Structure formats: C-alpha cells, structure tokens
Amino acid sequence: MTISRQDVTNHFALRAATYDRSSSWCTDTELGDVLLDMAAPKPGDRVLDVACGTGLVSRLFAGRVAEVVGVDVTEEMADQARPYLDRLVVTPAEHLPFADDEFDLVVCRQGVQFMDLPAAVEEMVRVVKPGGRVVIINLCAYDEQDRDEYFEILRLRNPVRRHFFLPSDLEELVRKAGCDPVETRPYVSVEDVDVWSDNGAIEEENREAIRAVYRGASPEFLALHAVREADGRFVDNMLFVLAAGTKPSAPRSGSEENHGASE
Ligand SMILES: C[S@@+](CC[C@H](N)C(=O)[O-])C[C@H]1O[C@@H](n2cnc3c(N)ncnc32)[C@H](O)[C@@H]1O
Numbered sequence: 001m002t003i004s005r006q007d008v009t010n011h012f013a014l015r016a017a018t019y020d021r022s023s024s025w026c027t028d029t030e031l032g033d034v035l036l037d038m039a040a041p042k043p044g045d046r047v048l049d050v051a052c053g054t055g056l057v058s059r060l061f062a063g064r065v066a067e068v069v070g071v072d073v074t075e076e077m078a079d080q081a082r083p084y085l086d087r088l089v090v091t092p093a094e095h096l097p098f099a100d101d102e103f104d105l106v107v108c109r110q111g112v113q114f115m116d117l118p119a120a121v122e123e124m125v126r127v128v129k130p131g132g133r134v135v136i137i138n139l140c141a142y143d144e145q146d147r148d149e150y151f152e153i154l155r156l157r158n159p160v161r162r163h164f165f166l167p168s169d170l171e172e173l174v175r176k177a178g179c180d181p182v183e184t185r186p187y188v189s190v191e192d193v194d195v196w197s198d199n200g201a202i203e204e205e206n207r208e209a210i211r212a213v214y215r216g217a218s219p220e221f222l223a224l225h226a227v228r229e230a231d232g233r234f235v236d237n238m239l240f241v242l243a244a245g246t247k248p249s250a251p252r253s254g255s256e257e258n259h260g261a262s263e
Pocket residue numbers: 008009012026050051052053054055056057071072073074077078091092093094108109110111114115116
C-alpha cells in the first residue's frame with residue numbers, strides 16, 4: 001500500500017487534540033534534556049524544528065535561542081506550536097523553503113519515519129550552516145532480534161509510518177546526508193502500551209492486534225524490551241536513538257590555503 005501525504009495529514013489531524021498525552025515520551029523532560037545536551041543551542045542561534053507537530057520540541061528551544069522556526073504538513077498539529085515559534089511554515093520537509101546555510105541547528109523528533117528519505121535529511125543538512133548541527137530522534141528496534149515484532153507493533157499503532165529503523169540506520173542517514181562527525185545516544189522510554197496505542201487515530205482492532213503481538217512475543221523481544229505484564233496490560237521499554245551530526249565547514253580554497261601558509 002502506498003502512503004500519501006494526505007494519509008499522513010489525515011492521521012495527524014485525528015490525533016492533534018490528544019497528541020501531547022499519547023506517549024509518555026511526548027512530555028518527558030529527561031528526553032528533552034538529552035536532546036538539549038546533544039544540540040547544545042547558543043543564545044544567538046536560529047533553530048529549525050522539522051515536523052514540529054504541536055511544538056513539544058520547539059518549546060524546549062523557545063527563549064533559549066534567537067529564533068525558532070517550525071515546519072510541518074498538518075495544520076491541526078502545527079497550530080498548537082505557534083506560541084513557541086517565531087515563524088511557522090506549513091510545508092513538506094522534503095522541499096524546505098529556506099536558503100542554504102540559514103540555520104545553526106535543525107532538529108527533527110519522530111518525523112523522518114514519515115518522510116521521503118534520504119531527500120528530507122539532505123534538505124535538513126542543506127539549510128544548516130557549516131559547523132551547525134542536525135539532530136534526529138526516532139524510535140528504533142534494539143537489533144535484528146526484536147526488529148520484525150517491533151516494526152509490526154509500530155505499523156499497527158501508526159499505519160502511515162513509512163520507515164522503520166535500527167539504531168545504526170539513523171547514524172547512517174545523518175552521515176550519508178553530509179554530516180561528519182555523527183554522535184549517537186540511546187534513550188529508553190517506558191510506555192504503557194494501552195495508553196500509547198490509544199492515539200485517537202486507530203481502531204480498537206489495531207489496538208487488540210498490538211496486544212496480541214505482545215502476548216505471543218518471542219523471549220528475545222520480551223527480554224530486549226524488558227516487557228512487564230499485569231492484568232493483560234503491557235509495559236514496554238522502547239528505544240529512542242538520537243543522532244547528532246555536524247555539517248563540515250566548507251573546505252578552504254587553494255588560494256586561501258596558500259595565503260595562510262605564506263604568513
Ligand atoms: C509523531 S509527530 C512528531 C511531532 C514532534 N516533532 C514531537 O516530537 O512531538 C510527527 C509529525 O510529523 C509531521 N510530518 C509528517 N510528514 C511530514 C513531512 N513530510 N514534512 C513535514 N512534516 C511532516 C506530522 O504532520 C506530525 O505533526
């Protein structure tokens with residue numbers, strides 16, 4: 001099945017009213033602190049939040065930096081981000097309406113899974129300045145052992161997801177788009193699966209299918225996710241990976257190098 005942009009905006013329009021309560025990671029301040037630590041924003045920075053959604057990431061930067069610009073395709077989500085943004089542009093990440101090297105920092109949490117790849121990440125690297133950073137955060141499977149079951153759970157919970165990642169995929173995405181070095185960090189988020197699956201955009205049938213995957217999960221999946229079960233409810237330790245890449249400074253031209261060498 002091909003997933004269209006309209007499918008994505010329809011899904012998030014349904015979720016907009018309750019999005020901020022749909023996962024514990026949404027408002028997890030510890031995850032926010034890890035993101036800020038990796039992004040290392042400075043007061044004069046211009047920051048671009050790609051797939052800003054309701055502004056949960058934008059608000060981490062608001063007041064800390066000179067400017068926060070948000071980009072998203074779903075008006076119902078992005079309208080809620082306006083109080084934390086200096087500017088909102090409703091547009092797809094694959095064609096950012098910004099000049100090369102415009103931002104000091106680009107962040108994108110739980111967005112790249114819905115985008116054309118690698119085009120969207122290449123755009124993020126294009127608009128960040130040399131020496132600036134691109135930070136991508138996404139849920140990932142731990143490794144090959146939980147991959148198939150976890151990807152199935154993620155697909156059931158959000159049928160408009162187009163990409164599913166292992167930790168090394170995110171690092172590679174940022175590196176291949178032109179960043180070097182790329183630093184990665186894991187972060188584990190504890191989610192009550194019944195709360196997490198009640199996202200306002202999927203039917204009970206999908207939620208029951210998610211429970212069924214947990215009930216029949218392999219020992220490897222249960223161990224990696226440290227799954228706990230009580231009275232038919234499951235708690236999953238879900239893995240986020242944060243990948244922060246630096247856009248290399250432009251190589252100095254030959255004449256600059258010669259000039260420097262003669263001084
Ligand atoms: C899971 S939400 C993440 C929101 C926010 N970054 C956060 O961490 O809470 C995903 C967002 O990506 C947006 N989105 C999906 N595809 C997009 C695209 N191609 N370009 C821009 N935004 C997109 C959706 O509209 C939605 O608001």
